[in-house]
Amino acid sequence: MSKVILQIDGNNFYASCEQTINPSLKGKGLVVLSNNDGCIIARSAEARKMGIPMGQPYFKLKNKLTQLNINVRSSNYELYGDISNRLMQLLRKNCEELEIYSIDEAFGTIKRPKGKCLYQWGKDLRALVYQNIGIPISIGIGETKVLSKISNHLAKKIKNNSGIFDIGIIQNKDHYLHQIKVGKVWGIGKRMSIWLKSKGITNALELRDMSSEQIKGKYGVVGLRIQNELKGNLCIPIKETSSEKKEICVSRSFSYPIDTFEDLNQAIIKYVLIASAKLRKYNQLSSAITVFTHTNIHSKDFFKSEATEKISIPTSNSRIMIEKSQSLTKKIFKPYKKLIKAGVILHKLQSNKYEQNLIFNSQNIQKDLYLKRLDNIIDNINSKNGIDTINWGSTIIKKEWSPSRKKVSNIKTTDIENIPIIYAN
Ligand SMILES: [Mg+2]
Structure with missing residues (x-):
């Protein structure tokens, strides 16, 4: 048995949260706006397919969204925070270690029975999360954090993969690493990406195989660590996060x-x-x-x-x-x-x-x-x-300068009054 790293990510998280509390939005175009209803910060898969870009100011796209019949919601962070807590609690029960990385992302570890692909395990976890919380997740599995991130990227990219990819079971990873642009590798910032491109390094495979001396000379241990992780050597350990807040x-x-x-x-x-x-x-x-x-x-x-x-x-x-x-x-x-x-x-x-x-x-x-x-x-x-x-x-006293959230969903998972009533005859 060997330890593998999982990278788990809630798909279109804010939009998925809105869809899970209001199922009539499922399968429909939906966007979520930033504070003060400024910009588009999340899109449902359907809105993405309709060509709605991320980060655009709402007022610029208002007409287009109406024409395409796309639903609009103000951000409801109380709701997203609560659903995130539930998601992380469920993941913690199903992983040996868990590091909460952001509101919708976590790294975890489990043991791999010798030579066994973890696709079915991932499929079961995905079904469990969807059944309990209503959020679709993607799971990337690999030997290191950097590889599990790449794996998650492939889980989303390759169709018929049902949101799961296990790069750790693949001996020769060249074909897959070749598909990942160097700027998409976890830990490679904008500046580093520009430098790498100037050296002719454009994808993860080339980064893995480039001269270690060259990368060490420019980016020291940080660069070397990313390269080693690409080679499958664990250098960035899981930092278990406690539920205690620091601030x-x-x-x-x-x-x-x-x-x-x-x-x-x-x-x-x-x-x-x-x-x-x-x-x-x-x-x-x-x-x-x-x-x-x-x-x-x-x-x-x-x-x-x-x-x-x-x-x-x-x-x-x-x-x-x-x-x-x-x-x-x-x-x-x-x-x-x-x-x-x-x-x-x-x-x-x-x-x-x-x-x-x-x-x-x-x-x-x-x-x-x-x-x-x-x-x-x-x-x-x-x-x-x-x-x-x-x-x-x-x-x-409600002040006019209070942030405007004109389209906020009324339903909250944190308010007992908002639990739907089901009548049975
Ligand atoms: Mg996400």
Whole structure:
């Protein structure tokens, strides 16, 4: 038995999530838009076939999408995050090790019985994921991370493969590596790709067989590692990821630039409340908070500002976080700057199992307990009845600068009210 690396990827992930919660969209053209309904960031396979390009501004393609009867959705990250968690949990049960690489990608390992092709194993996993979560996945299998990535690429590229490819079982890989352009090899960036092309290296096969000295001379160990992985020698190990978060970031782009302290302060407080509710959900505490904002990166007088403060006693309490963030917002605000985005990062996270003992007087302990109880009550009401049913002060006032999500799907897998009711006669 030998260890193999799997690379698993959710196909057209955001579009697939929308289709799985609304099956009437399955088999139809569908695109998902970025924040503020700006650009197209995901397409269903059907929209792709109809020639809709990625990354294009929505307003430019609006008429075309209507003509082709393509459905449009604003991004619903709460939904995608929840489906991603479910996907990763299921994958973790079926792999020996799992490294979550992005919202829809993971590397895993399993053992290969001597000389056995893992096509059937992949087919079963694919069926299991589709049955349980409703998301189609592609599986690439190989001896190394770089090869499993190539394998996944081939799984998508070669028809009749049902989204699975096992390059690890193939002795002579030349035919397949020849098909992969050098820029598509995992780890090869734009600059490296240009350099390789200038040396006459255009595909993965040529990269594998080029002089190691030459690549080492220019890109050191990093380049050598990619080449070795192409040869089938594992150099980039799996980094198992724990479900514990290292930091929580909540940031949004405004629907139009804002320039008053009141607006910035209100936005930041709103993000602080979302972030601290997340902390409590994951049973964590934070001991540092950063707030940041910036103007349009392409503007002449680009302005960017951030400030951080340590929190002496790690906490997940909304009120303490709001107090800290308000003094930080005063530091980062500058008049007449047209701010387009702001956000909050809670870092230095730790489990709430090891809460520090307070050396305060009894009055403060009592106050702390009240604040905790208040947070719990707010979280419970909001989780039962939807975000912002009850919240702090003016943050629940809907401001016009809130990011526009005109076409967001109403269904959430995180809200009990949204579970469909099935009637049986
Ligand atoms: Mg994907």
